Amino acid sequence: MKFMSQTICCPHCGHHQHIDIDASYGDQDYYDDCRVCCNPIHMRLHLDEQHHKIELFIDSDDEQIY
Secondary structure: OOEEEEEEEOOOOOOEEEEEEEHHHOOEEEEEEOOOOOOEEEEEEEEEOOOOEEEEEEEOOOOOOO
């Protein structure tokens, strides 16, 4: 399965929203703005072909690295 719809929760405001996932391009790292609070949501998509699943990681990307 390379195309699917998923419900995510904004890490900033907690609003649930539907997103479309297109995994035909392989692993991806991108941002999409929340439709309610307009803050950027960091999304990381990983194709685990060995286990035949798509992993989607959501975060606010506001962690600081020292």
